[in-house]
Amino acid sequence: MQPLLLLLATPGLGADVQADLHLDTPTQLYRRKALLDGDGMEAALPQLREGGTNLAVEVLWPPRDADWEAHAAKLFDIIEAEDRRLDAVTLARSPGEARSVIENGGVALVVSLEGAHGLDKTGVDGLRRLHARGLRMLGLTWSFSNRFAGSSGDGGGGITGDGWALLAEANRLGVVVDVSHASDRATMDACGWSHAPVVASHSNTDGRREHARNLSDEAIRCIARGGGVIGVNVHGDFVGGPRDVAAVADHFDYLRRVGGAGVVALGSDYDGLIKPVAGLEHAGKLAALWAELRRRGWTDAEIAGARGENFMRAWTQVERVSQALRGGPID
Numbered sequence: 305m306q307p308l309l310l311l312l313a314t315p316g317l318g319a320d321v322q323a324d325l326h327l328d329t330p331t332q333l334y335r336r337k338a339l340l341d342g343d344g345m346e347a348a349l350p351q352l353r354e355g356g357t358n359l360a361v362e363v364l365w366p367p368r369d370a371d372w373e374a375h376a377a378k379l380f381d382i383i384e385a386e387d388r389r390l391d392a393v394t395l396a397r398s399p400g401e402a403r404s405v406i407e408n409g410g411v412a413l414v415v416s417l418e419g420a421h422g423l424d425k426t427g428v429d430g431l432r433r434l435h436a437r438g439l440r441m442l443g444l445t446w447s448f449s450n451r452f453a454g455s456s457g458d459g460g461g462g463i464t465g466d467g468w469a470l471l472a473e474a475n476r477l478g479v480v481v482d483v484s485h486a487s488d489r490a491t492m493d494a495c496g497w498s499h500a501p502v503v504a505s506h507s508n509t510d511g512r513r514e515h516a517r518n519l520s521d522e523a524i525r526c527i528a529r530g531g532g533v534i535g536v537n538v539h540g541d542f543v544g545g546p547r548d549v550a551a552v553a554d555h556f557d558y559l560r561r562v563g564g565a566g567v568v569a570l571g572s573d574y575d576g577l578i579k580p581v582a583g584l585e586h587a588g589k590l591a592a593l594w595a596e597l598r599r600r601g602w603t604d605a606e607i608a609g610a611r612g613e614n615f616m617r618a619w620t621q622v623e624r625v626s627q628a629l630r631g632g633p634i635d
């Protein structure tokens with residue numbers, strides 16, 4: 305085979321992955337009784353297509369006053385219904401599945417739970433059930449501490465006994481652990497202990513904007529050391545500065561400087577009642593971000609990493625650790 309044909313025949317090299325690690329679109333679909341290909345959202349299918357996002361992490365977020373587990377299940381129902389209804393989107397349960405959806409021109413949906421309060425009653429068993437449905441990412445906390453971990457939203461502490469059991473099961477199942485919203489202590493606990501890479505799906509840097517929701521240099525280095533990634537958020541309050549594309553790119557630059565280019569990803573937080581910075585009002589405008597990084601001298605490989613390949617690497621490693629912990633090929 306000629307080298308070019310060999311290249312084309314190698315799985316994975318054909319697909320140009322652009323991942324967004326945190327989208328609250330399911331909550332909008334629920335509240336507005338809207339459809340994923342409908343109007344008026346920041347990261348529904350029209351915006352994803354326009355901006356090139358082909359791996360969308362869709363978030364199950366149980367509000368504080370809801371029946372948390374029932375609400376998460378309801379949002380999962382909505383995602384599954386859209387998966388059945390729309391040819392353009394497909395639920396992806398592994399990096400290989402995501403890659404194949406993308407190679408066929410579709411958008412891969414990866415399901416995440418934002419806050420382990422969504423497992424308050426059922427814990428490890430509940431995680432197993434959600435995993436069986438296709439859940440592949442678990443945020444330890446939302447804005448309040450829960451029985452598994454402390455939150456940055458209320459000055460919470462580290463991982464609890466129940467939290468360690470949940471983390472161990474996440475590693476075993478191959479569920480990516482997400483420390484966005486977790487307290488500093490819980491973040492360091494998780495990333496220092498986990499056998500698999502951990503991610504901060506939608507968090508920025510204290511170095512560019514000091515904020516309880518942003519990450520210290522120590523946390524950035526810890527996540528990078530473990531092979532994880534950090535998804536930069538486009539919410540103006542977390543970005544700071546002039547709240548424009550350049551201010552978002554400053555967080556990308558900072559992450560690259562402190563944690564290396566391999567730690568960088570995007571986790572916009574679109575549809576999460578955020579105030580997106582000027583120039584990145586919705587997911588259809590993301591080309592402006594990649595252009596800004598290119599203008600700043602990021603290489604094609606670094607941009608490809610930030611757009612999605614870094615996350616694919618981390619997710620693949622999570623899967624490998626799961627296989628090793630289960631003692632064989634994944635079932």
Ligand SMILES: [Zn+2]
Nearest residue numbers: 418485506576
């Ligand atoms: Zn959030």
